[in-house]
Amino acid sequence: MDVANMSPAEIRQLIRQNQLIRPTSGVANGFTQANLAILKKELAFEFLLFCQRNPKPCPILDVTEPGSAVPTLVAPNADLRTDLPKYRIYREGNLVDEVTDILKYWEDDMVAFLLGCSFTFEQALLKNKIPVRHIEENCNVPMYKTNIPCVKAGRFEGPMVVSMRPIPQKDVVRAVQVTSRFPAVHGAPVHIGTPAVIGIDDISKPDFGDPVPVRAGEVPVFWACGVTPQAIAMHVKPELMITHAPGHMFITDKRDEEFAVL
Amino acid sequence: MDVANMSPAEIRQLIRQNQLIRPTSGVANGFTQANLAILKKELAFEFLLFCQRNPKPCPILDVTEPGSAVPTLVAPNADLRTDLPKYRIYREGNLVDEVTDILKYWEDDMVAFLLGCSFTFEQALLKNKIPVRHIEENCNVPMYKTNIPCVKAGRFEGPMVVSMRPIPQKDVVRAVQVTSRFPAVHGAPVHIGTPAVIGIDDISKPDFGDPVPVRAGEVPVFWACGVTPQAIAMHVKPELMITHAPGHMFITDKRDEEFAVL
Numbered sequence: 001m002d003v004a005n006m007s008p009a010e011i012r013q014l015i016r017q018n019q020l021i022r023p024t025s026g027v028a029n030g031f032t033q034a035n036l037a038i039l040k041k042e043l044a045f046e047f048l049l050f051c052q053r054n055p056k057p058c059p060i061l062d063v064t065e066p067g068s069a070v071p072t073l074v075a076p077n078a079d080l081r082t083d084l085p086k087y088r089i090y091r092e093g094n095l096v097d098e099v100t101d102i103l104k105y106w107e108d109d110m111v112a113f114l115l116g117c118s119f120t121f122e123q124a125l126l127k128n129k130i131p132v133r134h135i136e137e138n139c140n141v142p143m144y145k146t147n148i149p150c151v152k153a154g155r156f157e158g159p160m161v162v163s164m165r166p167i168p169q170k171d172v173v174r175a176v177q178v179t180s181r182f183p184a185v186h187g188a189p190v191h192i193g194t195p196a197v198i199g200i201d202d203i204s205k206p207d208f209g210d211p212v213p214v215r216a217g218e219v220p221v222f223w224a225c226g227v228t229p230q231a232i233a234m235h236v237k238p239e240l241m242i243t244h245a246p247g248h249m250f251i252t253d254k255r256d257e258e259f260a261v262l
Numbered sequence: 263m264d265v266a267n268m269s270p271a272e273i274r275q276l277i278r279q280n281q282l283i284r285p286t287s288g289v290a291n292g293f294t295q296a297n298l299a300i301l302k303k304e305l306a307f308e309f310l311l312f313c314q315r316n317p318k319p320c321p322i323l324d325v326t327e328p329g330s331a332v333p334t335l336v337a338p339n340a341d342l343r344t345d346l347p348k349y350r351i352y353r354e355g356n357l358v359d360e361v362t363d364i365l366k367y368w369e370d371d372m373v374a375f376l377l378g379c380s381f382t383f384e385q386a387l388l389k390n391k392i393p394v395r396h397i398e399e400n401c402n403v404p405m406y407k408t409n410i411p412c413v414k415a416g417r418f419e420g421p422m423v424v425s426m427r428p429i430p431q432k433d434v435v436r437a438v439q440v441t442s443r444f445p446a447v448h449g450a451p452v453h454i455g456t457p458a459v460i461g462i463d464d465i466s467k468p469d470f471g472d473p474v475p476v477r478a479g480e481v482p483v484f485w486a487c488g489v490t491p492q493a494i495a496m497h498v499k500p501e502l503m504i505t506h507a508p509g510h511m512f513i514t515d516k517r518d519e520e521f522a523v524l
């Protein structure tokens with residue numbers, strides 16, 4: 001199957017029928033993928049407020065009406081209960097199940113949040129011939145907890161998590177420009193060059209993901225990471241929270257370029 | 263008093279003491295002013311969702327925690343109950359009072375929304391030597407209901423309201439560029455040149471504000487307008503809704519330039 005060139009609707013149909021259970025990197029190229037977080041309505045206002053106050057780590061692409069699993073803005077024919085390849089179920093902050101649909105977990109007062117993911121800006125970097133190390137190395141992006149506090153909203157508070165990409169010195173300015181065009185998928189970097197300034201003591205030991213080498217002539221550049229809202233939501237220990245499984249994203253009908261601001 | 267060059271904190275202090283009751287245009291120059299809408303918590307999630315889905319007419323600058331009148335992001339020392347020169351009180355969608363503070367109307371479950379206003383991008387146009395007709399004519403900007411539907415959220419739905427500025431043909435591209443830098447204050451235009459396309463039959467008869475002439479060599483350019491969320495909220499007929507009185511905005515501690523995306 002040529003999953004790279006299939007349409008989002010075709011891919012979602014395969015996923016819904018459990019005929020495609022795999023990470024979504026490289027699937028439906030050019031179309032925007034999204035992180036999923038589902039909470040009950042009781043927490044939804046606070047979480048929406050948290051995302052609104054922290055747009056770099058938590059860029060909102062769509063939020064469903066309470067009880068609806070249809071993301072009307074980004075994929076009006078999709079069903080978020082069945083159209084991701086793999087989900088994780090958390091109760092009181094503990095992982096209790098990993099499933100290929102959430103029909104049996106869905107409740108009438110649930111609100112689903114789709115948040116932008118870094119795949120989009122990484123594609124923009126690659127198109128500008130700026131290398132992306134963890135793609136070259138075929139591993140996960142390294143992620144770090146920082147000393148940068150998110151802006152609190154209700155019960156949601158905690159530090160920002162960032163991802164790191166080593167960028168050749170000559171490309172750093174262009175990397176800022178290219179990613180600034182996409183605020184809906186984390187946007188411009190939050191820090192360039194000195195990890196200790198943002199509370200990272202050892203760049204070879206990421207808190208999540210895999211370490212990658214920073215070579216001579218390269219600068220570590222840090223972007224706000226979509227792991228932030230999940231990590232912070234877990235701290236609240238919601239009665240029930242559902243997310244995508246790592247790397248198993250939701251594929252929207254929107255093209256990456258539609259999220260560029262200029 | 264040199265109100266143009268006073269700080270936001272100084273101006274708010276005067277307003278709080280009822281020593282400055284006037285429209286805020288030309289006050290604390292360079293600092294961002296905001297529209298105010300206050301609703302009870304029961305409607306706040308839907309309204310926040312509506313704004314999130316319609317960022318051009320409803321660009322959120324700050325939202326308070328339920329029960330708090332402090333806009334921690336844009337003016338952490340302010341009190342939204344006293345720091346605007348004039349407020350309007352609406353019950354079931356009807357204007358029932360106009361007051362200089364809302365201490366007696368404030369309730370413990372209220373949420374205040376501050377939304378970007380066009381003053382910011384008009385200053386950016388003027389700095390680029392692009393004329394702003396209604397400022398030249400010392401009248402209100404002309405505003406029109408369009409046939410462009412807002413994206414519905416819960417009970418909130420209805421058409422987008424736009425404002426119109428006649429722009430010299432040679433400046434239209436620059437006007438798009440300049441205002442695109444400021445998505446937090448309505449951003450790029452929604453239409454250029456042909457009012458009928460967006461449902462405006464007679465440009466000389468605005469639905470709100472005052473008509474202004476479009477001269478030879480000028481193009482009517484339309485931007486999403488902050489009147490939209492108020493007009494749409496009124497349709498829902500909330501039990502109690504509080505807004506700023508027209509032209510009597512909230513003055514934040516943020517400089518306009520801080521809201522530029524690039």
